[in-house]
Amino acid sequence: MKNLKLHSYWRSSASWRARIALNWKGLPFEYLAVHLLKDGGQQNSADYRAVNPMARVPTLEWTDADGQARKLSESMAILEYLEERVPSPALLPTDAYLRAKARMLAEMVNAGMQPLQNTSVTLRIKNELKADEKAWAAHWNVHGLTALEAAVQATAGRYCVGDAVSFADVLLVPQLYGARRFGVDLKPYPTLLRIEAACNELPAFQAAQPDRQPDAQPV
Template identity: 50%
Template sequence: MYFLFLFQPILYSYFRSSASWRVRIVLALKGVDYEYKAVNLVKDGGQQHSEEFKALNPMEQVPAFVIGETALTQSLAIIDYLEDVYPKPAIVPEDPIKKAQARSLAELITSGTQPLTNTTVNKLLHKENETNRQEWCRYYIDKGLTAYEKMVQSTAGKYSVGDEITIADVCLVPQLYNAQRFKVDMTKFPTITRIIDALSELPAFKAADPGVQPDCPEELRKQ
């Protein structure tokens, strides 16, 4: 598979997509040079629905990660690929227990929380009632973070699992954006807040932030 190094990878991303954000963090942590191609999930009814993009990802979601003629989809699968091909720094612990703990925390976000509040769900709920949409998203984000807070109290060191950055941290940080967007009370989650504050100071996490992406609207751009 190493012939794929001959090609500069392309990340199809949307600046505030949680799933794309996870991949951007890992790319930055591992120092991988890549081309950024924006897919606006709102403009023109959503550019992810175009025939061109559906050829890359029939699920019509970002991210898509293209190496040569190969397109990879689903953020955790892309991250697994990056972990295999760019093993340092590792984001998956070698210890089997810590590895399972990190994966469990990651999937709590990627499977049990974020999909319930993503763009597709938001559009469907918005058609019904804006107040219900806000309440729905706030409820499920709160539920996910409540579980994460309880679990991480027994695994955390400096970060979610011990003192090294793991896949759990990569998935946690983008969820804060959604929590703030839907006005979740973060004071209930002191361990999560401490971890995110520490991670947010790291260069790789700053580089992956939505506010510095090429497709971030000017009014939301970080200076």
């Protein structure tokens, strides 16, 4: 893989996952900012839709050794591909059951929480349904984090699955950031907070933080 380019938005939790994984695998990449709110959402432009018809971030583009241009969207697909293509340092355990557990915990975030707080969803709730989008997002974060705190008890070590970083940790850290933005009280989730703190000691996680991205905005 060479000439990697990541279409990303600094606050996008899905983009954040891809940044962590690329950093973890030691793969340098060019950051291509896609502002999800500016100009009606730059992801909705014809140029970007040609890259990703779903008009979402992230999208990863690269060139293979044979010169073939490649691209992938959807953060979990990107994580899975990177794990297969660059297996070390790993983001999944070697044990089949624990690999499935790491994926399960990751999907509790990917399928069960993050889509319900996605910008496209919260903007429609606010602008079209005239409802409180922050209360909506907070509700689903509490629902999901309560379940995740319980589920992680069976496998947690320093990280979500033992003492090695996995997909579950890659998804957890951005989700907790999002929960804070929506005013969620995180004190009921001590295990998740402990794991988050451990992850944030790692350079791959630090470099992926939103405020360290080239398109970061003052908050």
